[in-house]
Amino acid sequence: MATVFKKPHALRDVPLHYCPGCTHGIVHRLISEVIDELGIEGSTIGVSPVGCTYNNYLYFNCDMVQASHGRAPAVATGIRRALPDKTVFTYQGDGDLAAIGTAEIVHAATRGEKITTIFVNNAIYGMTSGQMAPTTLLNQVTTTTPYGRKADLHGFPIHVCEMLATLEGTAFIERVSLHDIKNINNAKKAIKKAFEVQLAGKGFSIVEILSTCPSNWGLNPLEAMKWLQENMLPVYQLGNFKGKDLEV
Amino acid sequence: MARVIFDEERCKGCKLCTTVCPKKIVIMDTDRLNQKGFHPAGVKEMDKCIGCAFCATICPDCVIEVEK
């Protein structure tokens, strides 16, 4: 019998520190599978954010750089401009990208920076235990919206893909989810396309990945997948927002 | 014929794999705990495994290897 599924080479053989059922782990594997399939581990540099995945530099076999909160796109810009023939990706959460790092992601996108951003949206701050994120849903209870997020107090959730799609520098924008096998496979296709867009030098690429946070949502991993389907999908429409038919 | 290999010590008992197996053979081993104190997932009726790798696809911790 042949092995048909095993840990990708680009993913280091170390246990992940994430909570049981946290879908960050799936994202790490998908990125690593794509890096393996494109054969770019030796020429890729990844940028870790601040958040639950602040030290995911421990998990990827390519060179990794840790960036201050929200600044990964700027750090990646510095790397990419210094090494035009390499591949650069940022791994960011919703607080990192859509709160403190909004200016950096918007300007990296509008500059058409040839980097790929993997944006994990789980509608909450995980690392710091459950605060409201820019993508927290209306009425969603968090440690800083204990009575539920209210628009007049806390404003509205940010739709990053739609926002960035208005910027001409962007080449590929897709929102995917991980709540079932079909969607996980779609997510991988989108991540692969995003990296291919970068390799083809076509501009900025981003994949927003709807994800779960069982611990801070106060749900077990199975309930969390269900909560994502029932609550996040209606607000965050899946699909491609840019570059669907882009030749790479 | 196909089979799955679980790195039981890495399993965090999240049960996601048990929800996607088309043959319903991925179950939690409630008779024992791994190093981390979780009931590890596993397959008893390996003969029914079709090697679809759904369990491995949804596993957040890369616990499962699949052969076919």
Place this chain on the structure above:
Amino acid sequence: MGEKLLMKGNEVIAEAAIRAGCRHYFGYPITPQTEVAHYMAKRMPKIGGVFLQAESEVAAINMVYGAACTGVRVMTSSSSPGISLKQEGISYIAGAELPAVIVNIMRAGPGLGGILPAQGDYFQAVKGGGHGDFKMLVLAPCSVQELYELTVEAFNLADKYRIGTMILGDGTLGQMMEAVEFKDEENIVHYEKNWATNGTNMERDHNIITSIDTNPEILESWNLRLQDKYKQITENEVRVEEYNCDGADLIVAAYGSVARIVKNVIKMAQKEGIKVGLIRPITLWPFPVNSFEKYAEVTKAFLTVEMSAGQMVEDVRLAVNGKAPVSFYGRTGGIIPTQQEILDKIKSILNR
């Protein structure tokens, strides 16, 4: 010696960086240093370099951080408020032990302050404006020629010690034009950078550049490594000018453009039979303690003159260690102290 040109200070900084092998500059407009960016915008594209105007100083310093991770020589420049915005990035650069050159052409503060020259960022530069125990190697030029020489030197020092190195000038230095003589051949020292994250090529284990470890023992070991580096720099890299100090009635401590004013005051005082000396720190960190210790025993009084409300004066007092009185004279708001004001202060201290 090479070409001699009449050039503006800010442009000389950019030219010096290029001559030092810097091919990556990330900046943001802010008076009075923006000509550094203009010059880079013109020159970098012609020499295969990168000039990028970032969306903010915060983004700029993080681009510097990223480029530095790959091992290239990289620089940014700004002025006081912009440098405040960069402090978090500067602390990360220190924590991750990255070589980078950061130029601060100081302007009057605090807040939006003014656009005229000042020296009110001394504490921020020397004591650390960002979080955590870290130092920057801080060089204070006092002429356009020194802007050139110290900027080239800054890149060697940054690489040698893997440290953020600051050129601390002020609006006068940045804006004025003076003759500058360029060397034919720059002294570029190359250092092995096998720590850089420039792609493993599948030939080595991956490199990680980070400044965090939640294990206190590990983080403390990193801190001790930093402190050891700072000790080495303190022992080996102090630069100072001692001018006319032997047998001086009073020694003035001043740096940057103020030090040049003091040199004229020394001539004026001489005519009135008063011997005044000058200790001019060129490295503000590491501070030239020995120079002060040497003269503290034999000099009646010290006077520190700054374009601020008094910051370096504290380091002078620490160095003099109570052996002689250390007075202060300063102007703020962008006002440059005149020679006469300083002379009057000296005479009042010496009761002349």
